[in-house]
Amino acid sequence: MPAPQVEKIVEIYRALAKFPSPTSARILNKNNQSQFSVVSSWTQRNLEYGKMTKFQVFHHVDVCTKKSSSALPTDSSNVLSFSVSPTEENSAVLRELPDNSNSTKKQQFLEVWEKTHLLKNYDLGALDVHGDVYSDAELGSFEWSPCEEKLLYVAEKKYPKSEPFYKPKSQEKKNNGNEDSKVTKGNEYLFRQDWGEQLLGKCESVIGICNLKTDIISILDGIPENFVPGQVIWTPDGNGVVGVVWNVVPRKLGLIFCTNRESYIFHLTVNGDFSLLSAKGKAVRSPRFSPNGEKLVWLERDAGGPHHSAHRLMCLSWATKESRIVVDTVSKEIQIQGGESFYGLFNLSLPKRCWTANSNGIVLSTPQKYAVNSFLVNLDTNSVTALKIDEGSLTALDVWNDVVICSNSSFNKPPVLLLGKLQNILKNIDKEESASVNWFQISESRPNFILKEIAYHYLTIVDKEEQNTSCNTFSAMYIGPNTSPRPGDLPLIVLPHGGPHSSNCNMFLMNIALFNLLGFGVLLINYRGSIGAGQDNVNFLLGNIGVTDVKDVRLATKEVLEKFPVHSADKVLLYGGSHGGFLVTHLSGQFPTDYKAVVAINPVIDVAAMFYISDIPDWSCVEANVPYNITGNIPIEAFEKMKKCSPLNFCSPSSPPTLLLIGKKDARVPGSQGMDFYYSLKANHVKTKLLLYDDNHSLSQVPVEMDELINAILWFFEHL
Structure with missing residues (x-):
């Protein structure tokens, strides 16, 4: 297989980078049943800026004719958070801009807009009530009060100023006694633990409230010292907040991608009265009030154990404060409405607005074996109904008045926004037969002719040696060219996911499309231990990493080589990050002659x-x-x-050529892991190369992603 010129690879990368991804959507003009607007937010790689560009699009939708039109996008790259008031008369924007007096710092502004003009703008740094406002999905909030007179958010606590024990002062300050009495000495280097990977610098959160009538920003006190808050929302009467508190004593453990941290749903009144609403020993997230204010739902699992696993959907009566399980954890699979298989809830969050109009149902999205699927849950009957789509993943972004906006994509289809009405589903909610949603696309899409060359196939792999029949199968997906090359002509990239308790899903992934368009087939393996296939599947891997997951990758590769003769066993390549890097270095060490080359991204090498x-x-x-x-x-x-289950044990002179892609700011799998492996490979005279990036675990900065992907492709071509 001849290697393409670098210019050709860059050309295809640039073409794929033009496909944006939706991050949120909100239905507006909610009182009109047939015509309304939708505001959607998107991100797109901007190669010239070297970062992600964010933009908003307004769509006008006519439900009766199933037609929509879109306005031109408006750039929102400096917008951290955006919120529309309940009456839709106002909106709030949290904006971050460069500090004119210090090029290394940023300034945050809280803007309040009426329909015709900017009403208020608060310079949060100048007001100096707290540190930076959070806008991340793990801790952040940005909510209008029901009365629309206050804004609620989460921010970093303001810490006392500190200076050295000895610091020369100006003559004027000495003579006038103008020294700052609030400055403490000797605490400049005091350690404050943050939340780890991708949450660096977020140490102690506080709840901020901006009163738009008095222009006063205040901190809502009453959180016990052993807790820190996040994900806060207003109570229905606006006299308090509900949110999540994490127990941080004796220490914090990394939060992102980890749903297992001990936490509680809490209630805090504006008078400072604090109470816990959820049980001890649990990990919780995503509290959401029903439109009528009578119910509060959230996601819950047992604290500890795997970093991610199945959740329960909980519901609390706001009047009695009694909670119950609506959807329990699923061990393997259950049958839901219409006879569909359901494998449990593995979603990280609920949509901000997820409720049906009658406050008896919610819409949510969760990984299910091969894709992210969406469901309607009836809180009266505890029934679950699938919202079906022809292909790919369907992720709910907003629900209002029984209309749902979803993002839909697949390996060969970039994301689009779909709108559907839930009436048919709601009419049949208590019947055995399933009903469908009539989806129609509301976002305009770019021509994607090049992706028509890509086809994908779902695979179910059976481990015939496994005696435990409840966990003797797993899923995989093959993505390859929609043509018929000569037998054995195409190389195969084997790509296990990280985690290990995550999954590969059928959605648009730029790196997969790039590999395909350059002539590679790609195998994605949801080995046992992956989410989306029941809790038993997650637990099966515990104590067996480096064995079961390695075996599953081998079994899936063998099946693909047998089913798709365009590939041959002498052109198999390995590509994986994090636990996927753990697996590809295991495989290359244990079975070195089976693989032509390896690319490992921030791999776990020594457990x-x-x-x-x-x-x-x-x-x-x-x-x-x-x-x-x-x-x-x-x-x-x-x-x-x-030690015994670590890939470092299998490094040998026969290991295939290995490219290591390492992030210097990685707090999850620090760079020393990959560097130690690099030195071991060098000592064994294995051809190796290490690229060290000023990035974190995800290597997601636009210039970094482009560099690591193209270098990986060139490494593969060099060693085929």
Whole structure:
């Protein structure tokens, strides 16, 4: 297979980078049943700026004719958060701009807009009530009060100013005694632990309230010292807030991608009265009030254990404060309305607006084996009904007045926005037969002729040696050219996902499309331990990393080579990051002659060492199936077990050529893991190369992503 010129690779990358992805949508003009507007937010790679460009689009929708039109996009790259008031008379914007007096700093402004003009603008830095306002999905909030006179958000706590024990002062300050009495000495280097990977600098959150009538910003007090708050929303009467508090004593553990942290749904009144609404020993997220204010739902799982696993959907009566389980964790699978299979809830959040008009149902989206699927849950009957789509993943973004806006994409179809009315589903909610939603597209899409060359196939792989029949199968997906090359002509990239408790889903992924358009077939494996296939599937991997997951990748590769003769066993390549990097380095070490080349992105190489250097030390214990002790007092036998399952054991002179892509700011799998492996490969005289990026675990900065992808492709072509 001849290698294309670098210019050709860049040309295809640039073409794919022009496909934007939706991040949110909101239905407006909600009182009109047939015609309304939708405002959607999108992100797109901007290669010239070297960062993601954000923009908003307004869509006018006619439900009766199923037609829509879109206005020109408006850039919103400096907007961190955006919120529309309940009456839609006002909107609020949290904007971040460069600090004119200091090029290394940013300024945050809180803007309030009426329909015709900017009403208010608060310079949050100048007001100096708190630190930066959070806009991330794990902790952040940005909510209008029911009365539309206040804005609610989460921000970093303001810390006392500090200076050295000795600091020369100006003569004027000495003579006039104008020294700042609030400045403390000797605390400049005081350590404050943050939330780890991609949440660096977020140490202690506070609840901020901006009163638009008095122009006073205040901190809502009353959170006990052992808790920090996030994900806050107003109570229906506006006299308090509900949110999530995490227990941070004795320490914080990394939060992003980790739904297992001990946490509680809490209620805090404006008078400072604090109470917990959820049970002890749980991990919770995404509280959402019903439109009538009578119900509060959230996602919940047991605290501890795998970094991500199945959740329950909980519902609390706001009047009685009694909670119940609506959807329980699913061990393997259950049958839902219409005889569909359902594997449990593995979603990280609920849509901000997820309720049906009668306050008896919610819409949510969750990974289910091959794709992200959406469902309607009836809170009266606890029934679950699938919202079907022809292909790909369907992710709910907004629900209002029984109209739902979803994002839909697949491996060969970039994201579009679909609108559907829930009436047919709601009419049949208590019947055995299923009903369908008549979807229609409301966003305009770019021509995607090049993606028509891509086809995909779902695979179910059986481990015939496994005696446990409840966990002897797993899923995989093959994505390849929609043509018929000569047998054995195309190379195959084997790509296991990270986590390990995450999954590959059928949605538009630029790196997969790039590989395909350059002539590679791609195999994605949801090995046992992946989410979206029941909780038993997640638990099956614990204590078996480096064994079961490695075996599953081998089984899936064997099946693809048999089913798709365009590939041959002498052109198999490995590509994976994080736990996927753990797997590709395992595979290349244990079976070096089976693979032509390896690309490992921030790989886990030494599980025992990870206990001391990662922001999630409990991960090493859980995956090795040994008890985690937050004091660090771990038996030597536990470390031996961690060492035994590590890929570092299999580094040898016969290992295939290996490219390592490492982020210097990675707090999840610190760069020392990949560097240690690099030195081991060099010592064994294995051809290797390491690229070190000024980025975190995801390597998602636009210039970094482009560089690592193109370097990976060139590495593969060089060694075929």
